[in-house]
Amino acid sequence: MAVDKVTADSKAKKAKKAKIRRSETDAFETDALEADALEVRKRLRKTFRDKRLSLSREQQTQAAQKLLEQFQQLTLFHGAQNVALYLSFNGEINTQPLIDYLWSIKCRVFVPILHPFCKGHLLFQEFSQHTPMHKNNFGISQPKLDVQRVCPLENLHVLFTPLVAFDLAGNRLGMGGGFYDRTLAGLANMEKNDQPIVVGLAHDLQLTSTLPTATWDIGLPYVLTSNKLYCFL
Ligand SMILES: Nc1nc2c(c(=O)[nH]1)N(C=O)[C@@H](CNc1ccc(C(=O)N[C@@H](CCC(=O)O)C(=O)O)cc1)CN2
Numbered sequence: 001m002a003v004d005k006v007t008a009d010s011k012a013k014k015a016k017k018a019k020i021r022r023s024e025t026d027a028f029e030t031d032a033l034e035a036d037a038l039e040v041r042k043r044l045r046k047t048f049r050d051k052r053l054s055l056s057r058e059q060q061t062q063a064a065q066k067l068l069e070q071f072q073q074l075t076l077f078h079g080a081q082n083v084a085l086y087l088s089f090n091g092e093i094n095t096q097p098l099i100d101y102l103w104s105i106k107c108r109v110f111v112p113i114l115h116p117f118c119k120g121h122l123l124f125q126e127f128s129q130h131t132p133m134h135k136n137n138f139g140i141s142q143p144k145l146d147v148q149r150v151c152p153l154e155n156l157h158v159l160f161t162p163l164v165a166f167d168l169a170g171n172r173l174g175m176g177g178g179f180y181d182r183t184l185a186g187l188a189n190m191e192k193n194d195q196p197i198v199v200g201l202a203h204d205l206q207l208t209s210t211l212p213t214a215t216w217d218i219g220l221p222y223v224l225t226s227n228k229l230y231c232f233l
């Protein structure tokens, strides 16, 4: 009957409207949860950046020296010829003693430069005593781009990553640019044998029990501090 059809149509319309309202609420709640998660990560970044900045010059010098000793002793790194490091800033454990040592044993050292065209991506370029340097947008020293000295990821033996905090499951919180997340995601397309050993470098006070994770985060297999090699494999 015509009347019944109208009733059925209006019921269907109401149900559809309710469904749209529900999905709008769900989307709103998801957005709110994501906004909360971003806020938590932002706060954690501040906390851990402040912690590492609170270390005295002497504590920093000692930590960097002990980090080098760990590197020298660990068989994991024996035979590594091409090593990606980074130039420390903002209270990060100082990588320069390790870089000096690697140069002294004729290893090649590569450091990140911000990709000139692909926003959010890094290139790893050879760094030596004679490399012309400049400051990037974040005020971090980096080699001037020289494509002939850029090393493809498959030619790296060890890739050391900076981090702001790490947890007992190997989750890594970085500076918030997603640079190393994208680099690590790129490794997944490579043959296992061609992948470098990925190792986060940190002060011990950058360890926390659990970090909130995002879908794009890639856990670290190792973190090296001045006292310990954490293995999360
Ligand atoms: N030593 C070192 N080099 C590195 C990194 C790092 O963590 N350490 N990166 C690791 O990915 C990349 C740079 N990533 C960075 C991301 C954000 C900020 C930063 O200071 N952000 C400001 C606000 C941003 C802005 O000024 O636009 C802030 O948080 O206050 C710095 C570096 C490449 N080189």
Ligand SMILES: Nc1ncnc2c1ncn2[C@@H]1O[C@H](COP(=O)(O)OP(=O)(O)OP(=O)(O)O)[C@@H](O)[C@H]1O
Pocket (backbone or CB within 6 Å): 172, 173, 174, 175, 176, 177, 178, 179, 180, 181, 182, 185, 214, 216, 217
């Ligand atoms: N593999 C990826 N592909 C595309 N975008 C990504 C990838 N990984 C992270 N991002 C984006 O990068 C942004 C920052 O990510 P996140 O906050 O996890 O950075 P981070 O790990 O703290 O920084 P970094 O790796 O530079 O030290 C996010 O908005 C995220 O969407």
